[in-house]
Amino acid sequence: MTIDWGWFPDHRSTLVTLTLDHLSTAVPAVLFGLLIALPLAVIAHRVRPLRGLLLGLSNILFTIPSIAIFVLLLPVTGLTRSTAITGLTIYTLVVLLRNTVEGLDSVPTKVREASTAMGARPLRTLLTVELPLAFPVIMAGVRVATVMAISLVSVASYIGYGGLGQLFTDGFQRNYPTPVVAGVVLSLLLALVADAVLVTIQWLCTPWLRRRA
């Protein structure tokens, strides 16, 4: 298998476009996932009977092949970017929901009771006590979901919105490995950079953990 190095400078603008495409599918998916997972996790955390149901349902969604999810969404969302984003949102939801529930579970009961004793309403306890304390565990989920979403965007190339995944289809059809290598490497790099950004955000947002260490 030989790599055609001359291909890279010739396709610089294509690579930039595809990378941006890739990001504009993965990032909204994680954000939507978070937006849906947070309230669901609070419900799963507080209402015990719903907990198993919600976590079980999300686990079942995780077992459906991603390509099938994209195809099944086609009749609903049509051949648009929103199909790719919706499919990925469903996947990120599994990780985000599980981690957010675990994060809320990890907050000691006494801390919660202390907040209530000081007169805080449940919503205030949630926003100012529980969520900040659960933040590191939630962020661990966000990191996993982001990396997973970036690697899964390529699957959406079957419906034409795969970002760097278009390079895989291209190389496969022309029996030409160079774009495939470029796609794999760029997708990996993108995931690693996104993860580093999230670690930095987490570090900036949790000054109390830094002081203790």
Add this chain to the structure above:
Amino acid sequence: MLELLQNLLRWLTSGAQWSGPDGIATRLLEHLQYSVLATLVAAAIALPVGLLIGHTGRGAFLAINLSGFGRALPTVGLVTLVFLASGLSMWPVYVSLVALAVPVIVTNTYAGMAAVDPEVRDAARGQGMRWYQVLFQVELPLALPLIMTGLRLACVQVVATATIAAYVSFGGLGRYVFDGLAQRDLVQVLGGAVLVAVLAIALDLALAGVQRLLFRNRPPRAHAH
């Protein structure tokens, strides 16, 4: 929507659909074969590595970062790349599935080993146990619940991803998804997806059953990523 579900039910329950070389029974067995073989190979590679890293405490950095790397690797890209390198064979399928499963198993095995109380380990050494006795009689049994979690997680992901075998013109349940996609036959795509999900859940439940038999007296533990 209702009509689609009725068609799906008809597709799933018709005898003709289940028999023959393109039948569900054949495709299910193929899918099971790819998934089980890939998970076993991945376990054979990942378990010793995870146990070694956990026992010696060396390479923990590797174990933790391996999982991130494994998740970041685009499976479709990998399958295409191995396909272009090896030609028409089962290699792309197995390489990709094993590459998907190994990091999950290594990380969970390491996490299980790291969670063993150091005092328990010291006590075992203090009683004169050799390193392999400590590993197999003390650490491994204590780490087993998390190791099983890793195997279950890997298995579910492998079953869902084994769909790609059809992408490089092999069988398995992915055939229905890809053929249905090409023929614009939504019922077939839906049928394939349902069967994959059912197979993944069935295997997960089977492994959960094994786990329950092995640890009847232990409380369940949380996931590690």
